[in-house]
Amino acid sequence: MLWLVLAINATMFVVELGAGVLAGSVALQADSLDMLGDALVYGFSLAVVGRAVFWQSRAALLKGSIMLLFGLGVLGQVVIKILSGVPPSPDIVSVTGALALAANGVCVALLFRHRADDINMHSTWLCSRNDIIANASVILSALGVFVFASIWPDVLVSLGIVALFLHSAANVLGAAAAEMRAAQGAANAATLS
Numbered sequence: 001m002l003w004l005v006l007a008i009n010a011t012m013f014v015v016e017l018g019a020g021v022l023a024g025s026v027a028l029q030a031d032s033l034d035m036l037g038d039a040l041v042y043g044f045s046l047a048v049v050g051r052a053v054f055w056q057s058r059a060a061l062l063k064g065s066i067m068l069l070f071g072l073g074v075l076g077q078v079v080i081k082i083l084s085g086v087p088p089s090p091d092i093v094s095v096t097g098a099l100a101l102a103a104n105g106v107c108v109a110l111l112f113r114h115r116a117d118d119i120n121m122h123s124t125w126l127c128s129r130n131d132i133i134a135n136a137s138v139i140l141s142a143l144g145v146f147v148f149a150s151i152w153p154d155v156l157v158s159l160g161i162v163a164l165f166l167h168s169a170a171n172v173l174g175a176a177a178a179e180m181r182a183a184q185g186a187a188n189a190a191t192l193s
Contacts, residue, residue, distance in 0.1 A: 012100050023089040025088030031161065033070045033074060034131055037067060040063075056179070057179035060176035061177070063127075063172055081155055098135075108132055141158075
């Protein structure tokens with residue numbers, strides 16, 4: 001299942017990045033980075049399935065760090081978009097956003113029953129759930145750009161995706177740190193006994 005979700009996200013990263021550059025949409029480019037981040041997350045998840053909490057917590061720490069870096073990267077792109085002032089193509093953004101929404105709907109459905117298995121699968125499911133929110137927002141940004149002929153719907157949705165990246169990063173990093181402390185405490189207790 002994780003291999004399939006990884007393939008879907010890697011494919012959609014390429015599609016969305018190309019469409020985002022073509023359309024001039026920071027929101028679509030941000031969403032493509034989210035897809036890349038998810039593909040990397042699923043790769044890490046595959047590497048630690050069935051491994052000890054030590055490895056799972058470190059994989060979650062890496063996932064959270066990637067989410068944080070992508071959020072900061074998108075924030076930089078938003079600044080560039082504001083300075084350029086050119087609105088994106090709403091047609092390309094809406095069609096690509098709808099395709100991404102369908103792809104992520106499949107991913108969420110595949111991951112749903114495993115979301116509480118462990119920290120590794122929970123962080124994986126969170127990534128896909130966030131994608132659904134981001135995809136719907138990208139589609140709404142295309143509608144806003146069409147209606148208002150302005151960059152601001154694209155910029156506002158991009159800032160929302162940044163907030164989502166940063167919030168998810170904080171959750172995953174916090175959970176990973178807690179598991180690392182618990183694993184270290186258990187290891188220390190075992191050493192003392």
